[in-house]
Amino acid sequence: MTQTSTGTTRTAEAAAAVVTEFFDRYRAHDVDGMTDLCSITAGFSYVPVEMWGKQRVLRGDGTVGTMGKPLWAGLIAAFPDLSNTVHTVTSNDDGDVVVQADIEGTQQGAWGLITPAGKHYSEPHLFIFHVGPDLLIDSITGYWNDAGISRQLGHNEVD
Amino acid sequence: MTSSVLTGTSTKTVQAFLDAFARHDVDAAMAVVDPRASVTVHPLDVHAQGADSLRTVLEDLLRGFPDLMISVSRVITTGDVVTALLRAEGTQAAGYAGAINTEKHLDIEQAWRFATGGGVITGVAVYWCQAQLYRRLAVKRYDEISIA
Numbered sequence: 001m002t003q004t005s006t007g008t009t010r011t012a013e014a015a016a017a018v019v020t021e022f023f024d025r026y027r028a029h030d031v032d033g034m035t036d037l038c039s040i041t042a043g044f045s046y047v048p049v050e051m052w053g054k055q056r057v058l059r060g061d062g063t064v065g066t067m068g069k070p071l072w073a074g075l076i077a078a079f080p081d082l083s084n085t086v087h088t089v090t091s092n093d094d095g096d097v098v099v100q101a102d103i104e105g106t107q108q109g110a111w112g113l114i115t116p117a118g119k120h121y122s123e124p125h126l127f128i129f130h131v132g133p134d135l136l137i138d139s140i141t142g143y144w145n146d147a148g149i150s151r152q153l154g155h156n157e158v159d
Numbered sequence: 160m161t162s163s164v165l166t167g168t169s170t171k172t173v174q175a176f177l178d179a180f181a182r183h184d185v186d187a188a189m190a191v192v193d194p195r196a197s198v199t200v201h202p203l204d205v206h207a208q209g210a211d212s213l214r215t216v217l218e219d220l221l222r223g224f225p226d227l228m229i230s231v232s233r234v235i236t237t238g239d240v241v242t243a244l245l246r247a248e249g250t251q252a253a254g255y256a257g258a259i260n261t262e263k264h265l266d267i268e269q270a271w272r273f274a275t276g277g278g279v280i281t282g283v284a285v286y287w288c289q290a291q292l293y294r295r296l297a298v299k300r301y302d303e304i305s306i307a
Contacts, residue, residue, distance in 0.1 A: 012237070047268045048288035090237035098235060098242045098272065100284065124201050126270045126286045128235065128242065141244075143270040145202040147289035147301060156302045158293045 015131035016091040019099060022129075022137065023086050031072050035064060039136040044068040048146040051112070052159070068140065078116070079105025095131040100124065103144070107153055114155040121152035169275040170234060173241040176273070176280060181229040185217045197274075197282040202289040203256060213283060223256075224249030224265060241273045247287075251296060256289070257304035258296045265295045 018037060025033040042064040049060025049071070060067060076082050082105035091097040104122035107114065123144050130139040150156070172191050179187035192210045199206050200216050221227055227249040235242045248266045251258075267287050274282035298304050 047270075048291060050291065052294070088240075090240040092235075092237045096235045096237055098237050098240060100272070124284075124286070126242075126272060126284070128244070128270070143268075143286035143288070145287070145289050146291070147202070147293065150290065151301050156300050158290060158298050158300060 010093070010095055010131065010133050010135060012091040012093050014135060015093075015095045015097050015129075016089050018131050018135055018137060019091075019097040019127075019129045020086065020089060023084055023099070023101065026072070027084055029076050029082065031069055031076065034072065035069050037137055038064045038068075038140070039132060039134070039138045040065065042068075042137055043139040045141045046071065047141065047143050064137075064140065075105070075111070078107060078109040078111040080108050081106050095133070097129040097131060099127040099129065101127065111153075113157070113159050114150065114153050117154050119153045121149045123148045123152070168278055169239050169241050169273075170236045172275050172278055172280060173243060173273045174234065177229065177231055177234075177243055177245070177271075180217060181231075183221055183227065185214060185221070188217060189214050191279055192283075193277075193279045193281045196280055199282075199284040201285065202287050202292070216285075219255065220247070223251055223253050223260075225252050226250050239275050241275060243271045243273070245269050245271065254305075255296070256292065258293060258298050259305050261297050263296050265292065267292055267295070 022034055022037050044062050044064045044067045046060035051058040085102045087100040089097060089099050102122050103125050106118065106120045107116045109116055125142055125144040128141040129137055132138040175191050176188050189210055192213060194210045196210050196213065197208055198212045205212055205216060227247060229245055229247055231243055231245045233244040246266060246268050250264050251260050251262055253260050269287040272284045273280050
């Protein structure tokens with residue numbers, strides 16, 4: 001349990017509530033609202049995101065502002081019915097929050113190298129959040145099987 | 160709220176599993192797994208009840224990558240759930256997940272979420288990206304995995 005200068009207390013329950021609100025806003029496609037729950041320098045890592053070029057590999061690492069926000073907005077544009085179902089949320093007084101959630105949507109626009117064919121995907125994800133003493137998310141890490149998404153969308157190339 | 164005593168037990172149980180797996184001692188790893196544990200390995204589409212399926216997952220990994228190195232970067236304890244973030248590295252020496260052996264080197268970031276209770280692991284859910292795995296093993300298509 002951490003007491004902040006503003007009198008807010010970070011508990012496991014408070015940290016979990018922040019992250020639950022994050023997924024509520026994600027479900028409502030409120031990207032600005034999601035970002036508002038994060039600190040301005042919040043770290044971001046979507047581990048499966050990597051694009052191999054001839055010279056270098058681009059990865060899904062950065063900050064919420066530089067990487068997370070454009071990625072979420074792009075996902076919502078490509079999958080206008082994008083939604084999530086949160087299955088478990090566990091947390092501790094240090095601000096760690098672990099979430100099992102399914103992310104799903106129907107493709108209507110291009111997503112990476114996947115052309116839209118109107119197909120639906122639903123894929124289990126594991127997210128690791130850290131919520132700071134100010135009750136703002138300061139780190140998001142995501143794991144999932146991108147091959148599962150590609151196959152469900154009818155894209156069989158391993159890019 | 161889970162007591163710190165229980166939390167400490169959860170972490171120790173999972174640490175014992177991870178240490179044993181890292182030294183390729185499957186029997187020791189499985190010694191801390193409830194025989195009725197639920198086992199989900201999303202990238203392999205494994206959704207099973209019973210520790211034997213987890214043993215198979217571990218043995219397949221070690222058969223496919225005999226020099227497998229497990230590097231745990233974080234262990235996060237949230238009550239009786241312990242989540243380990245780790246990197247698995249190794250050189251393919253046998254077919255794995257449908258991919259023929261091309262002796263390629265593999266490095267995959269993974270997350271293992273363990274549920275614990277009574278001093279044993281009662282459930283495990285494993286997350287990694289099979290696209291990354293196949294990319295590193297030179298697989299070109301998901302519908303032709305065995306053709307590198």
